[in-house]
Amino acid sequence: MKISTKGRYGLTIMIELAKRHGEGPTSLKTIAGTHSLSEHYLEQLIAPLRNAGFVKSIRGAYGGYILGHEPAKITAGDIIRILEGPITPVEGIEEEEPAKRELWIRIRDAIKDVLDNTTIEDLANHTDEGESDAYMFYI
Numbered sequence: 674m675k676i677s678t679k680g681r682y683g684l685t686i687m688i689e690l691a692k693r694h695g696e697g698p699t700s701l702k703t704i705a706g707t708h709s710l711s712e713h714y715l716e717q718l719i720a721p722l723r724n725a726g727f728v729k730s731i732r733g734a735y736g737g738y739i740l741g742h743e744p745a746k747i748t749a750g751d752i753i754r755i756l757e758g759p760i761t762p763v764e765g766i767e768e769e770e771p772a773k774r775e776l777w778i779r780i781r782d783a784i785k786d787v788l789d790n791t792t793i794e795d796l797a798n799h800t801d802e803g804e805s806d807a808y809m810f811y812i
Contacts, residue, residue, distance in 0.1 A: 674762045674784065676753060682710060683718045683756040684749060684796070690728065691744035691797035698737030718756060725755050744797060750788030760785050 689704045701719060705712035719738060722728045726741045740747065754760065762780045763769075769777060 674757075674760060676757060678714075679718060679756040680753045682715060683722065683752050684793075685710070686715060686718060686722070686738075687727070687740070687747065687752055687793045688796045690738060690740050691747075691793045694740055694744055694797075698731040698735065698739050700737040703737070721755050722752070725751075727751065727755070740793075744794035745792050747793040748789050749791045749793070749796065750785060752793070753788055760788065 685708055686701075686704055689707065690699055693699045701712050701715045704710070705715050719728060719730075723730060723738075723741075727747055728738045729741050730736070730738055750760070760781060761777075762784070763777050766774055766777045766781075
């Protein structure tokens with residue numbers, strides 16, 4: 674499973690909204706400018722996140738987006754599944770011979786465990802100071 678820019682930039686949106694949680698709406702233009710990303714591309718990514726209830730849009734001159742839930746209740750796995758689909762390292766696991774099937778299942782479960790136990794709040798609060806391996810996961 675390779676996570677595309679959809680998943681990576683979707684996490685970027687959610688982390689930025691979590692950093693600004695409680696401060697009012699944030700525009701995609703602000704997020705795009707902060708990370709040198711295409712605002713148009715972020716607009717495409719925000720729709721499924723909004724449809725799933727993870728973000729809410731606020732209209733008006735000072736509008737933008739806010740989180741639909743507390744940052745501690747949104748996991749990286751939630752966002753990746755919405756934007757990338759099911760988490761699976763290979764297609765057709767059930768058709769593999771038992772030894773390989775077990776390997777793929779263990780890899781899938783390890784990835785799910787990391788994604789489902791990492792919240793957007795964790796990512797928003799992460800700093801590089803003295804914790805260079807804090808989010809270095811080895812499988």
